[in-house]
Amino acid sequence: MGQTRVTIREVAARAGFSITTVSHVLNEVPGKRIPDSTRMLVKAVADDLGYRPNRLAQGLRLQRSDTIGFISDWIATSPHAGQTIVGAQQAASEYGSLLLLMNSGTDADLETREIRALLDRQVDGIIYAAEYHRLVTPPALLHDTHAVLLDARATGSDWAYAVPDEVGGALTAVGALLEQGHRNIGHLSNVDDIPATAGRLDGYRTGLSRAGIAPHDDLVVAEESDATGGYRAAMALLDRPNRPTALFCFNDRMAMGAYQAATALGLAIPQDLSIVGFDDQEIISAGLRPGLTTVALPHREMGQWAVHTLMRLIKSDGREAVEPVVLPCPLVRRASVGSPPGTCGR
Amino acid sequence: MGQTRVTIREVAARAGFSITTVSHVLNEVPGKRIPDSTRMLVKAVADDLGYRPNRLAQGLRLQRSDTIGFISDWIATSPHAGQTIVGAQQAASEYGSLLLLMNSGTDADLETREIRALLDRQVDGIIYAAEYHRLVTPPALLHDTHAVLLDARATGSDWAYAVPDEVGGALTAVGALLEQGHRNIGHLSNVDDIPATAGRLDGYRTGLSRAGIAPHDDLVVAEESDATGGYRAAMALLDRPNRPTALFCFNDRMAMGAYQAATALGLAIPQDLSIVGFDDQEIISAGLRPGLTTVALPHREMGQWAVHTLMRLIKSDGREAVEPVVLPCPLVRRASVGSPPGTCGR
DNA sequence: ATGAAAGCGCTAACAC
């Protein structure tokens, strides 16, 4: 419990050298010509005593805490957030850094206080993360440190950021459908005015256009981005003559609803209807029957990018320019895509 | 960026007092009779300069970092983990503490190193969290600090811990079925040898017994705890004469599979078949059609408990005895439970 | 090759 830890002073005493020498040896300070005998002895004693430097003291002295703040706005905490943190944390450990966690609500005032708390602890920098791809306006206080945006872009100020390639992901999704011969492809869109909505819709339209198909507005239905919304949207699209043979869904939750609609209408997937989702929430995509072909979000990659970029920023004290980054969203093939009905085979 | 922060010395200089007085005022040290004039002035200057104490320096001096380590073993990062962290983080903020995050793999060696990293940063204590209710053997090193177990019990040593009441949750689930008049209730069990499997099975059997129903072994089928497993188990249970009128599923993912089986067999939920899940993974439970009645895990509560308990431990330096805690799992009623077929109403 | 000493920013015992 509170038993007092071994300090460098004790190591020095036991080794019969000054703390200076111990520090030199332990930190392998370059340019010091310390005989191997001393080196060995000091190391042995330190090891023996189980000495570990006090990082608070080091931090105070070095003006660097080897700690980075991770502030995010999960309210409901999507399953996504986890992977992002894992990515960030693993990358951080490559630098010997640890993540200091904060999660703000939506309250800007609270957020400022939280950043302050992080700053008070002398974090080397801050990762300002959004729960999902968003436009954000970080508190001005964030300028007091080095920071990068994760899954978010800033309105106004020019923070470094990483976001998923929504358009590219949608192109990939539609491509998977086109390559199977689908021409009549519907899109379940989202009612929320967020970058993902626009980006995925854009990718959908572009994908069709490039294939020489005029995107038809009545093939797009926007609803709430959950299973219920997906069900309704899919119903609207499918329960009519000349229904689409494939559906590209805004996300996996909507795709889940689309499955339900297909079931309700007696449509088999993928024989009668092909479906592609977005997000790759495995609990859904791997749980649906048949498995859902979908587009994965680069959560882990964004987490890693954030740390690496932040470290460059810190190292150069902000002088090095960092480019924003748009990370690819790869297709995860499962079993919900087939050729259109009546195509017999391919 | 790297602009140097205001120190207490500057505040003292500007206010025309010693840093001692400034410290006294700012920390509102009791028993000091400082005139209001001084008090006001110092506070005004501090405010004016935007002074904030350096928590590293404070920590070094006070031997307390106001930081608690949160180490967990998410590999795949369940969506659960998030809520636990949110609970812990919010509770921590009540004490002015922050969470220092680490997530280990399964590697015990790595885990030890991670605990060390936390200790090096002088965390006041550690929350050792499991991704799901587990029996664990924390590294011996954990004894070097104050610690509590979250969603886990230790084999051997006697750590304070909080786990969900698996048995109670199962009793509640079965109760919800019994109260609707079901007598022929199946259980989709899990093949993994973990506390949840045994606890939920136990609760299922006890619930039936108490209602005067002899638990029949052929009403229990164990499969992998995912949708596919649930589908298979449900098929085994339902695709036969005298099939159960209700299914209690090990978790929501298996319940998802049970829904699929019901669909395949042309069974309507809840008219022909009632289903109760466990975990309340909203993405599933709220996404299924009809909504899944299920039992929620007390993730947030466990997170809060961990922090509060840890704080008591720290305050008393481990002298205060803390009781392990088994937290209730409340039923979340949606629409997957009805009266058995042929009961016309109730 | 090794060590004394200063100082990172802060708190607190003790003087005045």
Next chain:
DNA sequence: GTGTTAGCGCTTTCAT
């Protein structure tokens, strides 16, 4: 009431 001083554990400049 207020200030002086020591020291938390460490790194690093500058002597020797």
